[in-house]
Amino acid sequence: MKNEFVVFICAFGIISFTACKGPGQKGAPVVPPTPVNTVEAQQASAIYYDTYPATVVALNNVELRAQVSGFITGIFFKEGEVVQKGKTLYEIDRRKYEAAARQAEAGILSARANFNRAQKDMDRYQRLAEQDAIARQTLDNAVATLETNRSQLAAAEASMLAARTDLDYSLIKAPFTGRIGISLVKLGAQVSPGTTLLNTISSENPIAVDFVVNETEISRFVGMQNKKGVGMDSTFRLQLPDGSFYKHAGKIIAIDRGVDNQTGTIKIRIEFENPADELKDGMSCVLNVLNDLSGERLIIPYKAVVEQMGEFFVFVARDSIATQHKIKLGPKLKDQVVVMDGIQAGDKVITEGFQRLRDSGKIQIGIPPQQGK
Template sequence: MSVTMVVAKMGDAVYYDQYQGTVVSLNNVELRAQVSGFITGIFFKEGDVVQKGQRLYEIDRRKFQDAIAQAQANLANANANLDKAKKDLDRYNMLLKNDAVARQTVDQATATYETSKGQVAVAKAALASAKTDLSYATITAPVTGRIGISQVRLGSQVGAGTTLLNTVSSENPIGVDVVINEQDINRFYDLQKKSTDSTFRLILPDGVTTYDKPGKLLAIDRGVNNQTGSIKVRVQFPNERSILKDGMSANLKVLNSQSGNRVIIPYKAVTEQMGEFFVFVAKDTTIRQKEGGAKKDTIAFQHKVAIGPRLGDKVVIVSGVNAGDLVVTEGLQRLRDSSMVTSGTPGTGTPAKK
């Protein structure tokens, strides 16, 4: 039977395993007010990158300023009472030395002095608290990142700790979270120690474009989900141009450990039977004839193979075929194990004589 044959060759087989991933900000902060009031100022453009410490919102400051003024007045009054109590105590102590005053009066003056000191401390704490509340009336960016669309407008009333104002997400670097099977944990621990620039690549949501920056393994979650037998892994990517956005879906490509110099053959040489893969390998065989002579025939032997990933129109052979073997690529539909073949155009074989 005439068939087409090619030589199995060694080639550079670099291939990746793919995991469905989600882009996540490494620092995602929700902005909530720590004091109640009405929004009187918004100082940013929605969707812009804001710098850490930049003023974003302002809550009506007047009642907090009044509270500071009241706390300052209370502190001044407490200081005056403390000064009076100190002078009274000093005066009674001098009189006590001359037995000119009862001991009970001195004790009362001492107690009044200590109480006045406590009142000063309380007044100072109230002033500090009032200043803190005033500082909370101005909401600043806790991190450098991109701010979203504001959830409140000028004049909106906000509650302390309840109203979501906005969200700031850091963008550079950014992470990609994937879920892996627990059997792959050791592989990823090894990659965490010795990954290279080609280990982690990212396919953007269009399914075609490869992100132009390599990633590195940032973290492996603390434990395995006992219901799914999976664990989360986070890979970090640089994102200077803000191409990757928080919440975006992407495919993470992880360099397969079997990548390297491998046997590669055309994929059309592979046949599948009940979930197993086979290749016909042609070999020259010397057959002894009854007349005493010998002739050489080419025999196609069916080899069971383990295949790796496809590389375009070719496929990686993990085992079953060696470099230099002749594999049948066309005309194999009618072949059986140990069929005699000849190189040529498939379907032009000469029928056997009767």
């Protein structure tokens, strides 16, 4: 009787367990597919630039300094205006230099008169000597006197040249057409030769932009310089301090002679037209240089990219399966990014819902509205 009771209890337990499972429940529960949205990877025009800090520099920039001493007696320009080559800008008191020039002229006249007299004496003594009418020593003295007077005439001419040079230096003129700055001296100021800075004049059209690149990029820019037409389009774009872009294109005109061994960089100069005087000498700006990889590239939304341990991945939809692909990124273009390797044009890249995915996970295209928000 006891054994029958045990069998009855076991049978009742089995029946109870089976009843708890309920109809249709067999093994582990099935995970539903993950809702996702996709975008097709496409070939598109990818134009992007490398940026370099740059400085605007005048192609001609000259400090005006006095070459003779004296007081400023005239200023003949308006500060900040464009002056033409040869225009008189400053006058230094000329009276003593005019007097020195006149004195030098008188010295030349006297020296020339002495030379002419000595020449005639020597000619006359030469004829007499041929007739043995005078002593040979008399002729020799006449020749020596002529040579002395010749030297004195040359010295007088040199003094005249120096006096005229000082007189010319008393007028400071524009060495080229350019814009002159604010005067550093006023009327009546005393100036000294070579030390007193009067003003600075610089050319403004065309104008240049200087920037430095790493020595590893030298061959790239040498190639640009040697290739005709480079820079006359959109290769070089200049961004001004206010963030706007300069409307004129530039071209390479010079690559410095050598690399700075302290920084490993080299200076490059780009020339720009500057008809409206928008670019000023010394202005800071950003030079945008067209990247060599610009062109038709594979582009996807940047939000589809997953970064893991410094590597980048995307999920690609294959029917109802999501496969993970390691990719190599190019430049970012606003909300898009260039993909250099890892996927192909036409691949359906998952842009939403991949946060819950694993490689080879099941997916359902199209996120319901309440989940997509």
